[in-house]
Amino acid sequence: MTLDQLRIFVAVAEREHVTRAAEALNLTQSAASGAIAALEREFATRLFHRVGRGIALTEAGTMFLSEARAVLSRAAAATAAMREVSSLARGHLAIKASQTIANHVLPVRLVAFRRAYPGISLAVSIGNSADVVEAIDEGKAELGFVEGPGDTLIHPHIAAEPIAQDRLVMVVAADHPWASRTALTPAELASGTWVLREDGSGTRAVFIEAMAGLGVAYAALNIAIELPANGSVLTAVIGGAGATILSELVCVDAIAAGKLRELPINLPRRSYFAVQHQDRTRTRAAAALLAMLRPK
Known part of the structure; x- marks a missing residue:
């Protein structure tokens, strides 16, 4: 088993296609196929199901993929360490x-x-x-x-x-019922409609902590929409979908243009x-x- 064989295996597994993997690695299709065949012979185990022109990882192939990636990662780290020189010319x-x-x-x-x-x-x-x-x-x-x-x-x-x-800010559209408020109670925050980033987002995690600090349980919130990008959240809030918490950097232009209103909620810096x-x-x-x- 060689590093080249592992690179070819990972490329094929990620693309589920031998020809596209070979093209990405500047190899011939026969060279890529040969590397996969050599690995399967060495371990006497099928790494891919072959159905018509398509391929998919077997159970053994799926297990092998994570290990192959780890080996290649360590090999890349070793190569980088050996090649590193005293300057930062390249x-x-x-x-x-x-x-x-x-x-x-x-x-x-x-x-x-x-x-x-x-x-x-x-x-x-x-x-x-x-x-x-x-x-x-x-x-x-x-x-x-x-x-x-x-x-x-x-x-x-x-x-x-x-x-x-x-700095985080809580914002709503300019015509939202909260837009002219000078204060909001925890009960009002809990009864509001919210637009949030997806699970796994740092902004969402900070939102949950910030609401807890204001005495509002996350489980009590009415989350109307979850979106995978700050820009999408911003657009939805401007359109009237609800309130949100975002970085001031994301909202500053919309606030300056009068499309959003910052609410008088003191949020912790992150x-x-x-x-x-x-x-x-x-x-x-x-x-x-x-x-x-x-x-x-």
């Missing part, structure tokens, strides 16, 4: 960030980083806080950025450090965290970016 950094940070915090800072280190390429993907932690744990990203607090930060292999703070795998070697590129992001 390199690559994979980042995964939750939506608020990716859209409103990181861009300006990543531009500054690229000016300082033009040889370092940056690849940023976006997910909710749970997605970010999962990507770090599986080695799909070296650095992650999430909002906190929240249960998503509690993980045996993940180390987190605060890098900034964010922290932004940089997260990384505590057992993996940190590259110089990651260390340099963290140094730029840490509060001065």
Whole structure:
């Protein structure tokens, strides 16, 4: 069994297609098929069901996939550690960030980083806080950025450090019955209609904690809509779907334009965290970016 065979196996498993996996790896279809066949011969076990032109993982293949990914992740870490040099002339950094940070915090800072280190390429993907932690744990990203607090930060292999703070605001549409209110009671908050991010979102986790701090049980809330993006939540609230809590960074333009009204609710500030795998070697590129992001 070789690393190349594992890479081919993972590529085929993720695409459920030998030809597309071969194309992604710049291999011939016969080379990809041969690697899969070699693995199956070595273990005398079928890794894929072959039905017509389609393929799907067998039970053994599904078990093998997680282990193959882990081996490739460790191999990539070993390669990066061996290739790392004293300078930052060249390199690559994979980042995964939750939506608020990716859209409103990181861009300006990543531009500054690229000016300082033009040889370092940056690849940023976006997910909710749970997605970010999962990507770090599986080695799909070296650095992650999430909002906190929240249960998503509690993980045996993940180390987190605060890098900034964010102000949360409770908002409604300009014509909402609460828009002109100077105060709201816990009972009124509990009886309101809410639009929230999906489960796993750091913003949602902070919302639940904030409401508990105001004396409102999450189970008592009327959640009308759950949406997977801050922009979708914002649009729904502007359209009159209900109230929500979002980062001030997300709402500031809509508030200034008169489309949203900020409610007089004192909410706790939340922290932004940089997260990384505590057992993996940190590259110089990651260390340099963290140094730029840490509060001065």
